[in-house]
Amino acid sequence: MDPRLFLKMALPVTFGVSAITLLLPGDIAGAYTVYIMLSSLFAAFLLSLKVAYSYERELKKVFQYLAFFILFLFLANLNQFWELLYGIFGTHPYISLIVAGIAYYLLVRSCINILKVTDFTKIHKKEWLAVLFMFALGNFITANFILNYKIELTVEVLTKILFRILDNTIVIMLLPVLFLYRKQSTQDKRESITFSIVLIGIIISTIGDYVFEIVSKISYQELSSGFHTGTLLDSIYILSYLMIAVGLYVHLNYYRWTMKKIDIDKLDLTFS
Numbered sequence: 001m002d003p004r005l006f007l008k009m010a011l012p013v014t015f016g017v018s019a020i021t022l023l024l025p026g027d028i029a030g031a032y033t034v035y036i037m038l039s040s041l042f043a044a045f046l047l048s049l050k051v052a053y054s055y056e057r058e059l060k061k062v063f064q065y066l067a068f069f070i071l072f073l074f075l076a077n078l079n080q081f082w083e084l085l086y087g088i089f090g091t092h093p094y095i096s097l098i099v100a101g102i103a104y105y106l107l108v109r110s111c112i113n114i115l116k117v118t119d120f121t122k123i124h125k126k127e128w129l130a131v132l133f134m135f136a137l138g139n140f141i142t143a144n145f146i147l148n149y150k151i152e153l154t155v156e157v158l159t160k161i162l163f164r165i166l167d168n169t170i171v172i173m174l175l176p177v178l179f180l181y182r183k184q185s186t187q188d189k190r191e192s193i194t195f196s197i198v199l200i201g202i203i204i205s206t207i208g209d210y211v212f213e214i215v216s217k218i219s220y221q222e223l224s225s226g227f228h229t230g231t232l233l234d235s236i237y238i239l240s241y242l243m244i245a246v247g248l249y250v251h252l253n254y255y256r257w258t259m260k261k262i263d264i265d266k267l268d269l270t271f272s
Contacts, residue, residue: 003254007193010246018239021230029230033238034077037228040241041074047248054252058113065110066198070244072103073205077228097159104166107202111173118177127179134175138168138207167206174199194251201243208236 021033045067052063075081076099085095142164178199212233228234 001253003250004193006250007197007246010250011197011243014239014242014246017242018235021235021238022232024230026230029234030228033228033230033234036238037077037234037241038074040238040245041070041077044241044245044248045070045074047245047252051248051252058116061113062110062117065106065113069103069106069110072099072106073241075099076103100163104163104170107170107206108166108173111170114177115173123176123179127176130179131172131175135168135172138164138171142168164210167210170206171203174203178203194247194254197247198244198251201240201247204243205237205240208240209233212236 017036021029021036024032048063048067048070052060052067055063082096085099089095142161178196226233
């Protein structure tokens with residue numbers, strides 16, 4: 001299998017699978033949404049772990065932290081997980097904040113390890129301008145959120161503001177890496193297009209709801225109440241999760257697929 005050919009076939013399928021959410025009747029769309037989210041996230045978790053064991057040092061840590069971040073996304077979409085936590089600790093709001101905090105910690109650690117193996121000298125000025133634009137957009141998103149709550153800055157609201165700042169930070173950390181991987185690849189050529197798709201999926205899942213909130217003019221509370229019901233936001237999340245899983249799958253199989261394309265008869269096995 002040619003990795004690029006597989007991606008050309010798989011990516012339209014991911015768009016189709018996510019778009020189906022919007023076409024299904026309300027009673028079916030919710031169940032479909034949950035099933036696709038959970039299955040894609042669980043697959044991505046296993047794939048990221050497997051990719052991690054094929055690397056050493058920093059890249060190993062990148063995919064290990066990414067795997068457990070994905071695992072927390074999986075748990076966050078699992079009703080039984082919340083029922084268990086609330087059954088043990090009670091229905092306190094800080095429970096969800098702690099879970100979100102752990103997930104952010106894992107993603108930030110993964111980003112930090114990515115940056116350790118990134119050569120920023122090869123990134124062009126136009127791409128740095130794109131990073132600056134994203135920084136400005138992130139500040140606008142945060143300001144828009146604050147204005148929606150006016151002066152009611154409760155602990156919950158302040159925590160959500162902090163999460164928005166973290167999301168913006170994560171995107172700013174990942175954009176230079178995305179630009180770099182778009183232009184170059186390492187010796188085994190697995191980290192270019194495949195990892196770029198993973199990064200795009202992470203970015204969409206990180207800021208997709210914020211951008212959707214601004215464009216649709218729907219408040220955060222309304223978005224939260226419509227989660228897992230087959231909304232456009234659900235479709236965006238499904239797309240991001242599937243992109244992460246597809247990118248990791250091709251990343252894992254890139255070397256094996258590439259080796260199968262080599263014609264052994266054309267290799268020069270003589271010694272000079």
